[in-house]
Amino acid sequence: MTSPLLVGFLACFALIAAIGAQNAFVLRQGIRREHVLPVVVMCTVSDLTLIAAGIAGIGALISAHPGALAVAKFGGAAFLLCYGLLAARRAWRPSTLTPADAAPASLGAVLATCAALTFLNPHVYLDTVVLLGALANEQGDGRWLFGLGAVLASALWFTGLGFGAKRLAKFFATQRTWRLLDGFIAAFMIALGVSLVVS
Incomplete structure (x- = not known):
């Protein structure tokens, strides 16, 4: 029998490895080498909280009240569209400095954006709370061991993504590569926002 931890x-690793708004943000912060540790910690603690909520039964409560997800859906879509438009503006009209050379954003602003990308995204509730919560509860007495394994996967993923992105920094020494990245982020965020609205 396979261990609930594994x-x-x-x-969790299969769910989290897909490119999403949160992952794109962590990647960008890692490339910029800006507040990487606080961002990694915040993403991991957020997942820990959401996974624990799912195991504790909050996922079933969310499933029973689809109106709450509708509010999160439209709020999240609005935020993703705004974030995507800002990235599009950076790609279209970059500043004279590369983002790596520009003055860093404040820690508070970075963590506020990270929190918004995490908690205003309804997919985080469906994947982390509802789906992982249901899978965990199928493990019976091993559900909290399952949760521990999921949190370990989250911590490993965000640590690797945030600090591993530093290795890409040399490829982002020019405006052109940053414009390409911001263009990709813009297209992705806007597409994700639109998909939330029409789904």
Whole structure:
């Protein structure tokens, strides 16, 4: 029989590895080498909280009240569209400095953006709270061990993404590469926002 710890690790890793708004933000912060540790910690603690909520039964409560998800859906879509438009503006009209050379954003502003990208995204509730919560509760007495495995996967992923992105910094020494990245982020965020509205 497979250990709930391993099942939780693999389930969370499979869900989290898909490119999403949060991952794109962590990647950008890592490339900029800006407040990487606080961002990684915040993403991991957020996942820990959401996974624990799912195991504790909040996922079933969310499933029973789709109106709450509708509010999160439209709020999240509005935020993603705004964030995407800002990235599009950076890609279209960059400043004279590359983002790596520009003055860093404040820690508070970076963490506020990270929190918004995490908690205003309804997919985080469906994937982390509802789906992982349901999978964890299928493990019976091993559900909290499943949760531990999921949190370990989250911590490993965000640490690797945030600090591993530093290795890409040399490729982002020019305005052109930053414009390409911001263009990709803009297209992705706007597409994600639109998909939330029409889904």
